[in-house]
Amino acid sequence: MMENNIPIEQEIQALTPGFTWPSKAMPFQVPDGYFEALPDRLQANIDPVLPIGLSGNGQPFSVPDNYFEQLGNRILDKAQSDPPVNKGRLAFIFNKKIVLYAAAATIGGLLVAAAFLFTNSRPGSATLQQRITVVTEEPSTSSHTILVPENEVYREIAQKMQGVSDEEINNYLEETASTETIEWMPEEMN
Amino acid sequence: MHPSDSILLQWFHSPESREKGYTAIIAKYQQPLYWHIRRLVIAHADADDVLQNVMLKAWKGLHNFREESQLYTWLYRIATNESISFLAKEKRRGMVNMDEELANSSAISQLQAEPHFNEAQIEWKLQLAIQQLPEKQRIVFNLRYFDEMSYHAMSEVLQTSEGALKASYHHAVKKLAEMIKNF
Numbered sequence: 001m002m003e004n005n006i007p008i009e010q011e012i013q014a015l016t017p018g019f020t021w022p023s024k025a026m027p028f029q030v031p032d033g034y035f036e037a038l039p040d041r042l043q044a045n046i047d048p049v050l051p052i053g054l055s056g057n058g059q060p061f062s063v064p065d066n067y068f069e070q071l072g073n074r075i076l077d078k079a080q081s082d083p084p085v086n087k088g089r090l091a092f093i094f095n096k097k098i099v100l101y102a103a104a105a106t107i108g109g110l111l112v113a114a115a116f117l118f119t120n121s122r123p124g125s126a127t128l129q130q131r132i133t134v135v136t137e138e139p140s141t142s143s144h145t146i147l148v149p150e151n152e153v154y155r156e157i158a159q160k161m162q163g164v165s166d167e168e169i170n171n172y173l174e175e176t177a178s179t180e181t182i183e184w185m186p187e188e189m190n
Numbered sequence: 191m192h193p194s195d196s197i198l199l200q201w202f203h204s205p206e207s208r209e210k211g212y213t214a215i216i217a218k219y220q221q222p223l224y225w226h227i228r229r230l231v232i233a234h235a236d237a238d239d240v241l242q243n244v245m246l247k248a249w250k251g252l253h254n255f256r257e258e259s260q261l262y263t264w265l266y267r268i269a270t271n272e273s274i275s276f277l278a279k280e281k282r283r284g285m286v287n288m289d290e291e292l293a294n295s296s297a298i299s300q301l302q303a304e305p306h307f308n309e310a311q312i313e314w315k316l317q318l319a320i321q322q323l324p325e326k327q328r329i330v331f332n333l334r335y336f337d338e339m340s341y342h343a344m345s346e347v348l349q350t351s352e353g354a355l356k357a358s359y360h361h362a363v364k365k366l367a368e369m370i371k372n373f
Contacts (some may be wrong), residue, residue, distance in 0.1 A: 008338055015360055016367040022312040024336055026226055034238075035224070039216045042245045043209065106253055 192218040195261040202252055212252075216245060219262060222337060223269045228318070229332050230273040232300040240276050263346040266339075270329060270347060277325075297321040312370070319339045319369040327362040334359050 012021060193201075193214060201211030223244060228237040247268050255264060284296065298321050301307065301314070308314055320328055333339040333347065341352040348355065 008334065012335070012363055017364045019367045019371070021335075021367075022316045025226060025312060025313060026228070027304075027306070027308075027313040027317060028234070030224075030234060035221060038220050039213050039243075040222075042216050042220075042242060043213060045242055046212070046247055046249045080256075 195255075198250075199255070199261065200256060212249060215248070215252075215261070215265075219265050220245075222262075223265060226266065226269055226332065227273050229317075229336065230270075230329065231276055232297055232304070232321075236276065240269070240272050243339060244272050247272070254352070259346060260343070263343050266337075266343075266347045274325070274329075290355075294321050309373075315370050315373050316366065318373070319366045322369060323362055323365060327358050327365075330355055330358040331362040331366065 013019075192198075198211050198218065201207040201214065204211075204216050220241070224237060224241050227240045227244070228234065231237050231240055243264070249277060251268075255261070291366060298318060301317055302309075309318075320331060323331065329348065330344065333344050334341075339347070341355050344350075344355050345352045
């Protein structure tokens with residue numbers, strides 16, 4: 001508890017060389033028998049119920065006797081008596097309404113994408129003629145099949161265009177086509 | 191010979207030996223704590239009140255005592271805080287805006303009122319001089335000079351760096367030597 005006297009004495013002498021420090025005896029008086037009686041007096045002041053009621057970890061709360069010993073079995077009994085019900089988080093996520101909304105959104109998305117592809121004329125998409133060729137010719141005879149999505153919309157258009165001759169289509173393209181439309185065309189199509 | 195702190199704490203933490211442990215802690219630390227408090231508050235009756243509060247707080251707080259810090263520094267810390275609180279209360283009660291100088295002169299009056307006070311005795315001179323130090327230097331000097339506490343332990347008690355404590359102690363020692371020479 002106490003540091004060695006010598007360093008403390010040396011320290012104070014070094015700070016005040018030649019000065020004689022008083023003894024460490026206390027000049028104060030203490031009533032006779034004060035220290036002898038003090039532990040009993042202090043003991044009488046405390047409320048022994050409070051700390052004895054505290055558990056070993058210092059919690060001020062109390063638990064019924066054998067609570068922790070029986071806790072495991074009580075939980076197990078409860079778990080076994082309740083039938084298993086799949087009402088977890090996943091069940092909630094996949095409830096019927098959500099699945100229906102998701103399916104509707106997917107179908108809607110597909111329709112929008114199909115319409116977009118059909119009407120789109122940005123670089124990278126095929127001309128109407130190419131699309132028609134794909135659905136009217138055998139896939140093996142077309143070198144650009146992969147450019148054309150095959151779906152009901154195109155088949156329907158192709159059917160409607162069956163009465164139009166190639167010559168009429170070529171004339172239409174010559175009248176309307178610009179250089180821009182062929183700049184981006186894949187090499188094999190030029 | 192007192193049991194070690196770890197034995198005392200073991201006794202205290204066991205419900206069967208709690209009161210025995212507490213009594214043994216009091217027996218071991220009552221005198222150093224009493225004198226530490228007495229040097230700060232001066233009057234025996236005040237020191238007795240403060241010590242009782244300290245021990246009551248120890249009784250309530252020992253359950254949560256973190257054993258990585260030493261029991262005696264923990265008790266000294268409570269005692270120091272209680273003494274400072276007591277002095278602050280006294281200051282408020284005596285005068286709303288009592289400054290440190292006035293508070294020190296009040297402590298000097300208390301010393302002079304002590305039974306057996308003898309102005310010629312060097313030990314009383316030292317006590318008179320100590321009362322003229324600023325509060326922090328007073329506490330640091332007492333802990334170092336009378337309780338022979340290491341700077342490390344003192345830094346735990348006062349929550350101050352060892353360097354700052356050394357500086358405070360050195361200032362206090364020089365001032366006290368000068369004051370005693372001039373009495």
